[in-house]
Amino acid sequence: MPIVDSWFVHQRPNPFYIPESPVYGDLPHNRMECIAGDFFQSVPSGADAYTPRMVIHDWGDSEAIAILRGVRAAMPPSSRLILIESVIPEGPDPSFFKFTDLAMMLIGGRERSAAEFRELYASTGFELEEIVPTPSPLNLIIGRPHA
Numbered sequence: 001m002p003i004v005d006s007w008f009v010h011q012r013p014n015p016f017y018i019p020e021s022p023v024y025g026d027l028p029h030n031r032m033e034c035i036a037g038d039f040f041q042s043v044p045s046g047a048d049a050y051t052p053r054m055v056i057h058d059w060g061d062s063e064a065i066a067i068l069r070g071v072r073a074a075m076p077p078s079s080r081l082i083l084i085e086s087v088i089p090e091g092p093d094p095s096f097f098k099f100t101d102l103a104m105m106l107i108g109g110r111e112r113s114a115a116e117f118r119e120l121y122a123s124t125g126f127e128l129e130e131i132v133p134t135p136s137p138l139n140l141i142i143g144r145p146h147a
């Protein structure tokens with residue numbers, strides 16, 4: 001089962017997460033469960049895939065490295081890291097994501113190019129396998145753990 005960071009994850013997961021709360025509603029699958037936690041402390045272990053969506057762009061490089069190292073430590077060798085993020089195109093051409101990069105900078109985060117994701121993966125024990133575009137502005141940035 002993949003670890004899915006869903007849209008309803010609360011901004012303050014530890015103090016506010018109450019499984020019975022109507023805020024969380026019914027989970028869409030009986031193999032899903034909500035687990036409260038701080039990804040700087042630990043990440044649930046043993047998942048087939050880890051799919052943080054629009055999480056890493058909230059953070060600068062040192063925090064992003066800490067989060068991904070935590071994922072790397074928690075995952076089995078067969079698992080995949082699938083960041084779901086926008087990817088800034090290389091070069092001087094205008095891009096909406098260069099604008100959102102400026103916006104993320106205001107909160108200490110950043111958007112990243114494919115080369116920057118590759119470097120981030122390499123420095124946290126992953127090999128970037130593939131970047132898969134989707135019909136949305138987001139991409140699946142698929143990495144596997146280095147042996």
Ligand SMILES: C[S@@+](CC[C@H](N)C(=O)[O-])C[C@H]1O[C@@H](n2cnc3c(N)ncnc32)[C@H](O)[C@@H]1O
Pocket residue numbers: 005006007008009010011012013037038039040052053054055058
């Ligand atoms: C930009 S939101 C993205 C939410 C959701 N994945 C989405 O795509 O709509 C960033 C998420 O990171 C979570 N988050 C922030 N700091 C966290 C931490 N230390 N541990 C776990 N989750 C955290 C927030 O609760 C929030 O849900």
